[in-house]
Amino acid sequence: MSSEGRSTDRRVRRTRNVLHRALIELVLERGYDRVTVRDILTRADVGRSTFYTHYRDKDDLLLLSSTDYLRAAMTAAAADTPATEPLAPMRVLFGLAADNPEVYRALIGRKSGTLLLRTTKAMVAEILAERMRDRLDMPEAEFATTITFLSWGVIGLLGAIAEPDLPLSAEEAYERFARLVGPGLASRVRPDD
Missing domain, CATH: 1.10.10 (Arc Repressor Mutant, subunit A)
Known part of the structure; x- marks a missing residue:
């Protein structure tokens, strides 16, 4: 170049x-x-x-720039994460919420609107799909619904981490999430080639 x-x-x-x-x-x-x-x-x-x-507008700015920010954070954290851990992207997302609670409260907290919540969910879903596509062995339709399920669950826990009156650490959120969905996803992890 x-x-x-x-x-x-x-x-x-x-x-x-x-x-x-x-x-x-x-x-x-x-x-x-x-x-x-x-x-x-x-x-x-x-x-x-x-x-x-x-x-196009401020909504487009929010979605695209926040997705780029999360993508960069995920890439930076990928070096420290075992490739066999299917929930690794969630650990990174929860850590970001713990490090930046005021941002996450603005995006998905009690005072955020439907547009912000849906935009943040779309951003999380896009990042999770990118990070998990090659890790999970399932048909595309099942993969899409799995990402939808995971992204709404992640949004709920991100909100719990960011809210000051809900004392949930990033690690506690990750452990709860892993206990609930980890066994099901682990059975769908693509075997190493």
Whole structure:
């Protein structure tokens, strides 16, 4: 790749990171419903045309940038996780909620709206599907419903970790989840080649 291509990629990543950070900061301050694209642009010091080059609207920004963030966190954590552990992505997600409870309260807490909850669920489902597709041996339709089930369960536990009045640690959430769904998934783990 040319140095021009690398610098363009850096600029794109920087712009996306700045927009994501601005959105999260504003959501924490005001709540998602009270944040506008104009607010995000002002906070990020990014032009309107640049924003719309990358995203359709603030919902698109939330979904895509949060998914990219989770994907990067999962990749970073993958080196420390045994490949045979089918629930490894959940451990990472629970750890992120424990490390960033204010963000997760804004996304899925009691005061978040249906759109935020569904967007966060879609983000979690996409990440889980990416991470588990090659680990589980099941037909596509069964895989899709399994991911739907797992993602809603993960969302519930993420909320429990993030809420201050529900003292559930990331490790406790993972252990509970593993006890409930681990045996069923373990029977579907693809054997090593």
